């Protein structure tokens with residue numbers, strides 16, 4: 118089961134308590150009546166849908182009910198971090214776990230060749 122950290126409840130909860138709410142950090146045009154139909158369509162309908170790191174809005178619908186932002190890797194489906202709504206886009210912290218232990222196999226006496 119996937120656990121998601123709610124930045125308001127400050128605990129990891131089951132993914133079943135959350136609902137995806139679209140791409141995060143989409144700025145509404147300041148004077149929306151002055152933009153063209155094409156610009157409005159781009160703002161309203163078009164999303165990046167990037168592979169890899171993406172910033173999304175999520176809602177703790179079966180918990181505190183609040184919206185928050187999350188940085189998620191769409192390839193591994195890992196949540197890299199979550200932070201409160203209204204905060205600017207946060208850089209993803211270094212995990213420090215990039216060094217993988219490489220296991221090697223050494224042939225011993227009796228191994229078939």
Ligand SMILES: [Zn+2]
Pocket residue numbers: 123124125126127177180181182183
């Ligand atoms: Zn919550």
